[in-house]
Amino acid sequence: xxxxxxxxxxxxxxxxxxxxxxxxxxxxxxxxxxxxxxxxxxxxxxxxxxxxxxxxxxxxxxxxxxxxxxxxxxxxxxxxxxxxxxxxxxxxxxxxxxxxxxxxxxxxxxxxxxxxxxxxxxxxxxxxxxxxxxxxxxxxxxxxxxxxxxxxxxxxxxxxxxxxxxxxxxxxxxxxxxxxxxxxxxxxxxxxxxxxxxxxxxxxxxxxxxxxxxxxxxxxxxxxxxxxxxxxxxxxxxxxxxxxxxxxxxxxxx
Amino acid sequence: xxxxxxxxxxxxxxxxxxxxxxxxxxxxxxxxxxxxxxxxxxxxxxxxxxxxxxxxxxxxxxxxxxxxxxxxxxxxxxxxxxxxxxxxxxxxxxxxxxxxxxxxxxxxxxxxxxxxxxxxxxxxxxxxxxxxxxxxxxxxxxxxxxxxxxxxxxxxxxxxxxxxxxxxxxxxxxxxxxxxxxxxxxxxxxxxxxxxxxxxxxxxxxxxxxxxxxxxxxxxxxxxxxxxxxxxxxxxxxxxxxxxxxxxxxxxxxxxxxxxxxxxxxxxxxxxxxxxxxxxxxxxxxxxxxxxxxxxxxxxxxxxxxxxxxxxxxxxxxxxxxxxxxxxxxxxxxxxxxxxxxxxxxxxxxxxxxxxxxxxxxxxxxxxxxxxxxxxxxxxxxxxxxxxxxxxxxxxxxxxxxxxxxxxxxxxxxxxxxxxxxxxxxxxxxxxxxxxxxxxxxxx
Numbered sequence: 082x083x084x085x086x087x088x089x090x091x092x093x094x095x096x097x098x099x100x101x102x103x104x105x106x107x108x109x110x111x112x113x114x115x116x117x118x119x120x121x122x123x124x125x126x127x128x129x130x131x132x133x134x135x136x137x138x139x140x141x142x143x144x145x146x147x148x149x150x151x152x153x154x155x156x157x158x159x160x161x162x163x164x165x166x167x168x169x170x171x172x173x174x175x176x177x178x179x180x181x182x183x184x185x186x187x188x189x190x191x192x193x194x195x196x197x198x199x200x201x202x203x204x205x206x207x208x209x210x211x212x213x214x215x216x217x218x219x220x221x222x223x224x225x226x227x228x229x230x231x232x233x234x235x236x237x238x239x240x241x242x243x244x245x246x247x248x249x250x251x252x253x254x255x256x257x258x259x260x261x262x263x264x265x266x267x268x269x270x271x272x273x274x275x276x277x278x279x280x281x282x283x284x285x286x287x288x289x290x291x292x293x294x295x296x297x298x299x300x301x302x303x304x305x306x307x308x309x310x311x312x313x314x315x316x317x318x319x320x321x322x323x324x325x326x327x328x329x330x331x332x333x334x335x
Numbered sequence: 336x337x338x339x340x341x342x343x344x345x346x347x348x349x350x351x352x353x354x355x356x357x358x359x360x361x362x363x364x365x366x367x368x369x370x371x372x373x374x375x376x377x378x379x380x381x382x383x384x385x386x387x388x389x390x391x392x393x394x395x396x397x398x399x400x401x402x403x404x405x406x407x408x409x410x411x412x413x414x415x416x417x418x419x420x421x422x423x424x425x426x427x428x429x430x431x432x433x434x435x436x437x438x439x440x441x442x443x444x445x446x447x448x449x450x451x452x453x454x455x456x457x458x459x460x461x462x463x464x465x466x467x468x469x470x471x472x473x474x475x476x477x478x479x480x481x482x483x484x485x486x487x488x489x490x491x492x493x494x495x496x497x498x499x500x501x502x503x504x505x506x507x508x509x510x511x512x513x514x515x516x517x518x519x520x521x522x523x524x525x526x527x528x529x530x531x532x533x534x535x536x537x538x539x540x541x542x543x544x545x546x547x548x549x550x551x552x553x554x555x556x557x558x559x560x561x562x563x564x565x566x567x568x569x570x571x572x573x574x575x576x577x578x579x580x581x582x583x584x585x586x587x588x589x590x591x592x593x594x595x596x597x598x599x600x601x602x603x604x605x606x607x608x609x610x611x612x613x614x615x616x617x618x619x620x621x622x623x624x625x626x627x628x629x630x631x632x633x634x635x636x637x638x639x640x641x642x643x644x645x646x647x648x649x650x651x652x653x654x655x656x657x658x659x660x661x662x663x664x665x666x667x668x669x670x671x672x673x674x675x676x677x678x679x680x681x682x683x684x685x686x687x688x689x690x691x692x693x694x695x696x697x698x699x700x701x702x703x704x705x706x707x708x709x710x711x712x713x714x715x716x717x718x719x720x721x722x723x724x725x726x727x728x729x730x731x732x733x734x735x736x737x738x739x740x741x742x743x744x745x746x747x748x749x750x751x752x753x754x755x756x757x758x759x760x761x762x763x764x765x766x767x768x769x770x771x772x773x774x775x776x777x778x779x
Contacts (some may be wrong), residue, residue, distance in 0.1 A: 106773050107749035109615055115743045115750075 112300030129183070131137070132176050136184050139170030149200055160254075163201055164234060167208035180185050180213040181206060189225055199249050210242050211235060222246035228268065233261040236278065253280040256297060272299045272316075273309060291316050291324065305329070336499050341601050342678060347590045348407045349378055355395055356544060357400045358533040359526075364688045364716065368678060373400055373526050376693055377499065379672035381408035381458065382593075382601055385665070386479060386498040386519055388464075388512075388697055390717065391526035393503055398462050399544075400526055401499035405458030406547045407584070410577035413544055414460045414553035416460065419452035421475075423466035429474050434486035446487055452560050453485040455569065457496045464500040464516075465509040472513050491566045495595070508723045521665035522690070523697035525717050546587045552580045611681040616741050617734045618666060620766050621691060624650040625658035625699065625731055627765035636700065646765055650726055655700040665694040688731060692723040699723060738761060744770055752777055 105111070126233035147163040188202060206229065210218050216239055222229065223246035230249035233242055238258025247265035256275040264285075269287035272280050277296045292309025299316045308316060308329050316324040323329045352374050353359075361369035365667070373396075374704040381404050402416050403659045421432050427514050434453055437447040453459060461467075478484045482493035486550065500520070503509060503510040528534065561573055574595055581592040593601070610618065627649070628634050629642045634657035662688060667682075669690040696719040705722075714721040734741070744760035748770045751757050 103777065105749060105752045107745045107752060109610075109749075110612065110742060110745040111749040111753070113612060113742055113746040113749075115746045286336070308658060 118144070121280060127181070132174070132180050133183060133187065135174045136176060136209070137181060137187070139167070139174060140184075140202070142170055143167050143201055143205055144198065149184060160200075160204065160231070160234070160251075164204050167201075167205045168212070171205070171212050176209070178213050178218045181209045181213065181218060182220050184209070185220055185222055185225065185229075188229075189227065198230065199227055199230040203229045203249065203251070204234055207234035207236070211237055211240065217241045217243070219243045219246065222248075223265070230268075233259070233280070236261050238278065247284075252282075253299075256280060258297075269306075271311070272297070272314075275299075275314070308312045339600070341593075341597060341604070342676060344591055344593065344597075345378065345382070345601070345676060348592070349374055351590055352400070352403050352407070352590065356398055356403045358537055359396070359529040364691060365673065366685050368677065372693070373406070373524050374526050375598065375673075376399055376522050376690075377404040378408070379669050379676070380522065381497050382407060382598065383668045383672045384495060384497045384602070384604065384656070385521040385668055387500070388517075388520040388523040389499060389501045389526055390523060391501075392528070395526045395528055397501035397526040398460065401501070403544070403547065405460065405497075405499070407590075407592045408598070409456075409458040410581040410584070410594065411456065411458060412549040412553045412580050412751065413547045414550065415452075415456070415556045416458060418553075418557065419456040419458075420460045420462050421451075421453045423463040425463060425466065425468050425471075427467055427471055429486070432474055433478070433484050434489075436487065447563075448486045448489040449561075450484070450486070450491055450566070452494075454478065454491060455560055455566065455573075457493060459496055459498045461498065461500040463503060465502040469512055469513050472510075472516050473697050476516055476519070479516070495598070497569050506666075517697050518661055520697060521661075521668060522693040523720070524693055525720060545585070549580055549583055552576055552583070555652050563685065591655065601675070605675040608671045608674045608680070608682055610667075610670075611683050612742055613684050613734075613738060614670070614682050614687055616738065616745060617684050617687060617731070618663065618691075618743065619745070619769075620734050620764065621666075621687075621730050622658060622729070623665060623764070623766040623769050624726075625654065625662070625695070627651045627769065629765070629768065649765055650730070651765060653702055654707045655702055656698075658698065662694060662698060666691055669694065684731070684734075688727060691727045692720060695723040695726065696720040699726070700735065733764065737764065741766065748774060 089114050094242070104228040119179045143163065143166050146166050147159070147198055175188050185206060202262070206220070210233070218240070220242070222244055225246060228247050228249035231251045231254065232244060233253040233256060234251075235255045235257050236242055236253065236259030240259040242259060243262045243264070245264045248263050248267045250268045250270050251273065252263065252267040252271045253261045253275060254270065254273040256272065256278040258276070258278040260279045262281045267282045267286050270289045271282065271286050272290060272294050273292040275294045275297045279298050279300070281300045281302070283302040286301045286305050288307035289309035290305055290307065291299055291311045291314060293312055294309075294314045295312050298314060301318050303319070305316065305318045305323060308324055311324050315322060353371060357374060359371045361371050361372060363370045363372040363375060377387060377389070377400055379385065387401075389401060391397045402413060405411060405416050406413050421427070432451060434448045434450040437449050440447040464472070468476055479498055482496050484491050484493070501511065518762070529537070555576055559569060559576065562569070564572070578594055581594060585591045625635050628638070628640070628651060629646055629647065630644060631638050634651060634654065636656040640647070640652050644652065666687065670682045670686040673686045673690060677686070681687070697720070699719075701722055709722060709725075710718060712721065716724065740760065744762055744767055747760050748756055750758060751774050759767075759774055761767060
């Protein structure tokens with residue numbers, strides 16, 4: 082290619098006849114400031130640790146405020162109050178859906194979290210799920226020895242929470258339009274007070290299912306041990322509508 | 336960034352072709368600007384003196400688009416472009432492509448060559464190149480590569496030229512384009528169907544290219560090309576005629592085609608655009624994936640990947656052949672051209688992302704299993720271009736994941752090369768191995 086005649090172009094440097102040193106193939110990077118040598122994996126681990134510390138601190142503060150004697154009674158007022166406290170801490174943290182799962186795992190598998198109290202833990206995890214940016218959250222809880230209560234509390238519309246493993250009592254209570262799937266069993270009072278949305282339990286469900294539920298649907302792949310006093314909504318057992326209907330009665334156990 | 340109005344003029348030419356001469360949809364988005372790849376890359380080919388292979392179904396404007404570009408960038412009337420085209424057919428001969436003996440002179444015992452228009456004109460078009468048998472394709476190999484045209488013992492050298500070759504998809508009358516010729520093409524583009532609605536508009540406004548004809552100047556060109564004047568003297572006269580045609584286009588259309596000195600200035604400005612560090616590192620990553628083989632030292636089309644190779648997740652595992660040294664040159668030429676057109680001061684990853692697929696598409700030989708896996712994928716591009724775009728997308732993802740570490744590795748490489756006592760950085764990409772190899776070479 083010929084250059085414009087009036088343009089002054091630099092001549093390429095040609096080594097002298099005796100100069101046999103090879104050309105530096107990385108020359109243009111010579112002035113690039115090398116960053117501190119941390120492997121990307123280390124950075125990821127570090128940033129995950131920072132997030133996990135914050136989530137853990139929030140949980141500890143919740144326990145300090147709501148379960149001072151390490152005893153926590155599930156009552157309507159205590160649930161609401163504890164959830165509000167949990168909400169307050171959760172809103173201060175920047176985290177992702179996978180951090181919630183890590184937290185669940187850390188609850189049983191690290192010395193850094195001293196107490197797993199199924200009620201507050203469930204409420205705290207619910208608050209984390211309800212405020213995380215992602216719409217879909219997957220929690221793999223099959224390896225946990227403790228079944229956590231109150232998971233899916235007030236799950237809002239647009240959120241989809243999938244839980245692998247079994248859950249404790251009060252799963253999905255007060256669901257507000259969200260979609261909650263439990264790949265295992267759920268215990269008593271599942272879906273109590275839910276307003277709308279959908280709860281699917283792949284295996285069996287306990288007593289008082291849908292107690293005071295105001296809307297939405299509960300689908301159970303296995304057996305429904307007992308229905309609660311349902312105000313409105315639908316409950317299906319193995320794809321068969323059991324509420325509303327005459328096949329099953331509240332507080333009668335099967 | 337010089338403000339000399341060249342970009343505006345090139346953009347006006349693009350717009351004229353896009354609005355009035357070659358109807359097609361935009362299919363390439365670069366930094367928020369939409370372009371039709373066939374027009375854009377053909378413009379860059381003409382400006383950068385590149386070589387472009389245009390593929391597509393018959394009648395979709397492969398040759399026509401090249402003719403318009405050549406006419407407006409090099410200021411030749413269409414009649415002269417047509418008269419200089421070589422058409423590919425099995426009976427084509429060197430005498431019709433390159434030159435023939437002057438029979439009158441030969442009768443007098445003198446050897447003198449009558450050069451064809453094709454060899455003399457800077458804007459060269461070979462129509463249906465894949466209808467030339469393989470043996471005859473090699474006749475244009477040297478001329479295409481270096482601009483040297485030889486016949487008998489005479490030679491003319493084109494100091495400025497670009498080549499456009501069209502090719503239909505394989506049918507009964509086509510041949511394979513020989514590998515060395517394929518590699519000489521800088522880019523491959525497809526002239527696509529414009530869609531029913533634009534297609535309906537084609538031909539509606541009569542003979543739209545009429546204003547690029549100029550019978551009087553065409554006759555003068557013919558006379559000049561036939562004359563026995565030495566080629567270097569012809570060039571000066573050729574420029575005068577080109578400028579006269581350029582003036583007539585300006586009077587008729589209001590746009591000013593590019594004179595030789597304009598093209599030279601534009602090329603010099605493009606040449607001054609350097610790669611930024613990301614663009615440099617990314618291009619190295621691309622080249623590594625298309626040439627690396629840990630087991631055999633480099634990719635070779637006669638060797639197969641070893642079972643259990645650590646690098647089986649990279650593109651080197653999906654291809655048969657090795658990228659040639661023409662690939663980085665082609666990428667650089669077109670990326671610089673694009674950066675210039677977009678008024679950028681450096682070549683960056685966006686420019687590369689746009690041009691690399693077109694520089695790769697015809698050069699890469701994919702393994703059969705990859706072809707069969709992907710041939711039914713939903714796409715808008717011809718298969719080879721689709722695969723190249725996918726490949727660039729994948730490498731770009733890899734680059735974004737590790738760009739900082741990779742630049743660090745290159746920077747450390749530079750420092751080791753200059754004699755510092757450091758350890759090369761480790762990383763899981765063929766390029767880290769390539770860096771190490773270069774550093775080992777330094778130690779020897």
